Amino acid sequence: MANWKKVIVSGSNAELAQLSLTDLSAQPSENTVLTINTSGIIGTRENAASSGTSGSSGTSGVDGSSGTSGSSGTSGADGSSGTSGSSGTSGVDGSSGTSGSSGTSGVDGSSGTSGSSGTSGVDGSSGTSGSSGTSGVDGSSGTSGSSGTSGVDGSSGTSGNSGSSGTSGSSGTSGADGSSGTSGSSGTSGVDGSSGTSGSSGTSGVINVTNSGNNRVLTDIDGDSANAEERMTFVSDGGSEANTGLLTITGDVIISNDLFVDGTASFRNNENLLVKDRFILLGSGSTTVGDGGIVIQQTAQDKGDAFAYDGLSTGRWGVTSSFDAGLSSYTPDAFMAAVVVGSTNDPNDAPAKYDKEGNIFVAGNEDIYIYS
Numbered sequence: 083m084a085n086w087k088k089v090i091v092s093g094s095n096a097e098l099a100q101l102s103l104t105d106l107s108a109q110p111s112e113n114t115v116l117t118i119n120t121s122g123i124i125g126t127r128e129n130a131a132s133s134g135t136s137g138s139s140g141t142s143g144v145d146g147s148s149g150t151s152g153s154s155g156t157s158g159a160d161g162s163s164g165t166s167g168s169s170g171t172s173g174v175d176g177s178s179g180t181s182g183s184s185g186t187s188g189v190d191g192s193s194g195t196s197g198s199s200g201t202s203g204v205d206g207s208s209g210t211s212g213s214s215g216t217s218g219v220d221g222s223s224g225t226s227g228s229s230g231t232s233g234v235d236g237s238s239g240t241s242g243n244s245g246s247s248g249t250s251g252s253s254g255t256s257g258a259d260g261s262s263g264t265s266g267s268s269g270t271s272g273v274d275g276s277s278g279t280s281g282s283s284g285t286s287g288v289i290n291v292t293n294s295g296n297n298r299v300l301t302d303i304d305g306d307s308a309n310a311e312e313r314m315t316f317v318s319d320g321g322s323e324a325n326t327g328l329l330t331i332t333g334d335v336i337i338s339n340d341l342f343v344d345g346t347a348s349f350r351n352n353e354n355l356l357v358k359d360r361f362i363l364l365g366s367g368s369t370t371v372g373d374g375g376i377v378i379q380q381t382a383q384d385k386g387d388a389f390a391y392d393g394l395s396t397g398r399w400g401v402t403s404s405f406d407a408g409l410s411s412y413t414p415d416a417f418m419a420a421v422v423v424g425s426t427n428d429p430n431d432a433p434a435k436y437d438k439e440g441n442i443f444v445a446g447n448e449d450i451y452i453y454s
Contacts, residue, residue, distance in 0.1 A: 084439060086429035086451040094449060299329075375399075377407040384408055398438055429453075 090096050117127045290307040291300065297317050298310035313332040320328030365374045375390020388405035392398055392414050400414025419440045422432045429443040429451040436443075436453070443451040 084437075084454055086432075086437075086443060086453050089450040089452055091450060373411045375412075377405055379407070388412060390414075396438070397435060 088096065113129050114126050117125050119125065292307065292309050293312065294310045295312060297315040298312060299314040299316055300308040301311055302308055316327060316329045318327045365372065371393045373390060373393050375388055377386050377388045379386040384407045385404055387401065387403045389401050390412055392400050392412065394411055399418040400416060402412055402415045405412055417440060419442060420436055421442045421444065422436050423444050424431055425446055427445040427447045427449065429445065432443050439454055441453045445451065
């Protein structure tokens, strides 16, 4: 079961369920060794590397002399007990002294007493255990691969300028207003002046066009003249679909308000895109969870390496290669590891969405954990 596991680094306090060491090299000249007590705590001991020498074997006890024969009728004197073997120096047990031989029987003489057994040699002290090999240093964790840089958005296609409207004929001058009626004498309202007559309509104006050419869009010069722009053309039936036009502008376009594209927007750039916005919103208008990201085309059209968010499955950022930018979802080949800097020492205090394999938690006491 995946959970937060502590990473052992220099200065860490560690509790290990099991430690297995292989390919250890002999260190016969080392005086400081590792020890483990009955509570599983590892420590060191000085001058404990050499083994204790075995104790010498104890010498055998001397046999007791035979008892003399008892005089006739009287019991033979007991044979003297064999002397006890001297205690051996520490090591293997000394052999027991042999029993004294029984005195020869007098007439009804009592049997000689058995020689006392030699005392057992003291056991040699056990050799001290060889020191455990020191634990191999953990290999350092591999550094996370750096995130791929975000691909720049293609620049928006420029909107074609609207064709200029033909200038309206000049309006006829308004008829002069009738003079206001004089105010009536105090108490009565003055008579209203009669309304002025409307001016006659002006005649249609004539526009003088300079730099004329087929399909050029006209721009106003001074109200009486217009210029046919050679860098801005409109072909009424030149669109990619039937009954649609084609506006072509050679040069820069500045749009001071919103640009709406009802169709497919294609961007063909010949230089890098510069965007002043600090944040870019992708999937604008979405109301459901989904995948999305940036694709950097490589050798095949509309296919390349993707850096994207896997919202439909894992809820993590990841990368994949040979991704078709026309798809609406993707499956990551690898994930981006997130580092949670905690204010407590418990990795379980990290937000649950970061409980994903490979993520790292740095505790308040600077201990490090990895989720696996």
